Amino acid sequence: SVGRRLLGAARCGAPQTTQRSGANRTEEMRQALEEMRALYERNQADVSEAKSGRTDLIFLIRFRHCCLLRNQRCLLAYLYDRLLRIRALRWEYGSVLPNTIQFHMSAEEVEWFNRYKKSLATYMRSVGGEEGLDLTQDIKPPKSLYIEVRCLKDHGEFEIDDGTTILLKKNSQHFLPRWKCEQLIRQGVLEHVLS
């Protein structure tokens, strides 16, 4: 059923992994809602009939109601799963999402993301004294201040906040402060070299 397909999508698809599964399953959602509406209308009709004597319809009504609830659960599960993934995006990509990902998000999801961002920022500012604490850095305890990284693919020029640019060519190795590389490591452009 449509609900099962939505659950399948929630389980395997992430907004950024593949185009197909990332795309808002608007078609399936519409079908699910359509199905729900159809069920609901039939139930409405049958309820009035049942009230006027046809008690054998009660089971049918009950059954349809269960289907409705199930569809609702599937839809909510799917939407919630998307929300959790979008939340994880903030930790992975930072506060600016690449266009390819934003393309797959609905307007409401973008709105939600912005509000989450704001909420996280407010919290981070409130912790750790005057300057606040950037919780998205050093997610794993760092072993050293500087790390050696290797570029896995041609990424072009990369500008760090202090203005210096680094040319990231495939197989070039760099020795940089950890905080400058973390994001690129998470994105899979750089690889931490352990020797």
Place this chain on the structure above:
Amino acid sequence: MYSMYQHTLLGAYINAIILLFLQRVLLLVASDVDALCACKILQALFQCDHVQYTLVPVAGWQELETAFLEHKDQFKYFVLINCGANVDLLEILQPEEDTFFFVCDSHRPINVVNVYNDTQIKLLVKQDDDLDVPAYDDIFREEEDEEEDSEDEGDGSEPSEKRRRFEEEVIERTMNRRQRREWEARRREILFDYEQYEYHGTSSAMVMFDLAWIMSKDLNDMLWWAIVGLTDQWVQDKITQMKYVTDIGILQRHVSRHNHRNEDEENSLSIDCMRIAFEYDLRLALYQHWSLYESLCNTSYTSASLKLWSVQGQKRLQEFLADMGLPLKQVKQKFNSMDVSLKENLREMIEESANKFGMKDLRVQTFSIHFGFKNKFSASDIVYATTSLMENIEKEGHETTNFIKALDSLSRGNLDKLHQGLDLAKKQLRAIQQTVASCICTNLVISQGPFLYCSLMEGTPDVKLFSKPVSLCLLSKYLLKSFVCSTKNKRCKLLPLVMAAPMDVEQGTVIMVGIPPETESSDKKNFFGRAFEKAAESTNSRTLHNHFELSIIELKTEDRSKFLDALISLLS
């Protein structure tokens, strides 16, 4: 005014300190094992002091230029390892005035401009490395005025006096011009003599280790890399026997200093700790990771001395093994599975028998590394493994992927890569020996007069392996050694060798190397670099002199014959 051209290592130390306060450094590293080892040592030093750097591998001059152009806006300090010393860097790269180059290169002769430039180019050279650089005044001259303006024009002097003065001036000017021409002729001669022969100085890895030692930051790991760098020079026949033995002595002192704890039974280190030991080991390639038999067949020294390409040679090998009392079955097994009783005095036994068969140098001074129970490697093992990884033709990846893999294999944590390298090395050595055998048996090595020539045909088995420079050079050296042992022609034994192999079939290019003659007291000086240049110029051949060793070039297959003809007439 003209400062000492030789920067002492203390100077290099001071420069290294300056590097600490720099923003970032770009490392340009050539593709040979010595460069990789020097790079590892330098990386360790930088990491120790938190110097930010970027590492870019370069395989030739074009890659060097490209990397420089791409990065010159972001970096002011460049370190060149095993590249850049033998050309006029400033001329080629045209850098800004505030760009500095630190060059640690074993290629000699060092270009005179690099030597005498005391601002932008800093050479990392060992103090006792004799550079033999011509004196400054012999090659550089301030631009003097050609015409000495007669300032006395409006002097109101007598016409006859004026004319006399004019004549004097003309005579002076002619003398100056003649002096100048003489000076220029002498300069050309001096430069020609200086640049005629290419050779190699101290291994860059050893120079880097010295730097680490001066900074008191040397570690056993760095010492091992220095050892591997030196051994690479020995395997590739780049340095004389005397230099090798001298450098081994230098490293031996460091090894004792770092590894003396093992001698004391009570305070010895855990078996897992890394330790280096001096060995007077057999000169058999990879023998501890192979079978003794295979190693004897595939090491150039034994194969050439016993003439293993002939039936007689094979018989002699059997006699050799019988003389040592080693049963064939044992010898063909993996070395580690050989009977312990046979392995006990193996080195002395082999040496004794080898002497009877005319192989007096079967043992060589070298070092080995131990860590854990299973891991024991000789320095030459690492050299062969790393070279094979670097020139691996099996997987067609990005051109720098092999470099990175080879660099990784030098770290002790990447034993899987090292073992992969050892397997590739065995294949490479077998391929070399088979190719050598077939070349000798089919008389493919012909004398062209001033040199020997051998060309590999397309379709020869394993010919793809030899489209890579280091592999081709190894093949050429082994071939020359074997040829010298096989030929009866006394004159041919003293000739150098030019070897050609197909490089890229689609583009129709051939790779060509020239190596010096194989003699006991060879000084390893190679004149083919300049010779190739001249021959290419005079015939307008389409050649590419991209390699850092000038004696390795690529050329179009069609131009090969006219190029060779020009080379023959040039060297006759």
